[in-house]
Amino acid sequence: QKEVEQDPGPLSVPEGAIVSLNCTYSNSAFQYFMWYRQYSRKGPELLMYTYSSGNKEDGRFTAQVDKSSKYISLFIRDSQPSDSATYLCAVSKGGSYIPTFGRGTSLIVHP
Amino acid sequence: NAGVMQNPRHLVRRRGQEARLRCSPMKGHSHVYWYRQLPEEGLKFMVYLQKENIIDESGMPKERFSAEFPKEGPSILRIQQVVRGDSAAYFCASSPTGTQPQHFGDGTRLSIL
Numbered sequence: 001q002k003e004v005e006q007d008p009g010p011l012s013v014p015e016g017a018i019v020s021l022n023c024t025y026s027n028s029a030f031q032y033f034m035w036y037r038q039y040s041r042k043g044p045e046l047l048m049y050t051y052s053s054g055n056k057e058d059g060r061f062t063a064q065v066d067k068s069s070k071y072i073s074l075f076i077r078d079s080q081p082s083d084s085a086t087y088l089c090a091v092s093k094g095g096s097y098i099p100t101f102g103r104g105t106s107l108i109v110h111p
Numbered sequence: 112n113a114g115v116m117q118n119p120r121h122l123v124r125r126r127g128q129e130a131r132l133r134c135s136p137m138k139g140h141s142h143v144y145w146y147r148q149l150p151e152e153g154l155k156f157m158v159y160l161q162k163e164n165i166i167d168e169s170g171m172p173k174e175r176f177s178a179e180f181p182k183e184g185p186s187i188l189r190i191q192q193v194v195r196g197d198s199a200a201y202f203c204a205s206s207p208t209g210t211q212p213q214h215f216g217d218g219t220r221l222s223i224l
Contacts, residue, residue, distance in 0.1 A: 008151070034212060043115070043202050043215035044154070088153065097210045098144070098167060103153035 003027055006089055006102030015111050019076040023089035023102045026070065030091040033065050034099060035074045038086045047087075048074065079109045114138070115216035116185075117203050123222045130190040130197070132219045136205030142166075143186045144204040144213055145178060154202065160186060161209070190221075198223045 006023045013019055021035075032051055036044035048063040050056045056063045064073040072089055086106050090099035114137035124130050136143050145157040159167040160180035171178070175193075180186040190197055200220050204213035 043217045046212050046214065049212045097206070098156050098159055101153040103151070
């Protein structure tokens with residue numbers, strides 16, 4: 001079993017839709033949770049970073065962590081074509097900060 | 112991704128040659144991480160360095176790969192005697208401390224002929 005599971009997609013939605021991206025992880029020792037966005041031929045860009053269970057909001061983006069279920073989500077409201085990218089979830093343990101990445105979900109937002 | 116600079120952006124080598132990938136971290140960042148990304152796979156951690164020291168190299172292949180982060184100058188990932196399987200995108204990331212999120216460069220795409 002992989003430490004972080006993420007559906008590769010692609011996920012195709014119309015502009016303005018609410019997007020839900022999800023990951024599951026297997027190790028309860030993971031304490032830090034991140035979402036990165038990666039455009040084609042570019043490096044990952046940190047979108048959200050959270051430590052605790054619950055929700056964290058930043059503009060159109062909301063990260064949600066459920067430690068009891070080992071489930072993390074990223075919601076994008078009012079999605080735009082510019083949101084089309086691959087979204088990587090990442091988790092890490094306390095102490096040494098070396099995240100384990102999911103393989104990424106490809107999102108396509110069409111006008 | 113402004114700040115973490117990687118060069119070259121694209122590198123072509125023939126089998127058996129050496130590849131040298133460079134990474135200049137963001138200003139004020141002394142922690143550097145190298146990752147490899149293959150098609151259809153996620154980012155895989157290779158090595159974590161702090162100025163002049165290798166902190167964690169658990170993801171580095173035991174042979175042909177080495178990394179350094181000298182007191183002066185960029186971090187270098189070196190691959191000796193490259194093989195076709197080394198073809199991938201190699202990303203460098205940096206952080207100000209070992210406990211804060213990493214910021215990535217735009218990668219070096221290595222192609223082996």
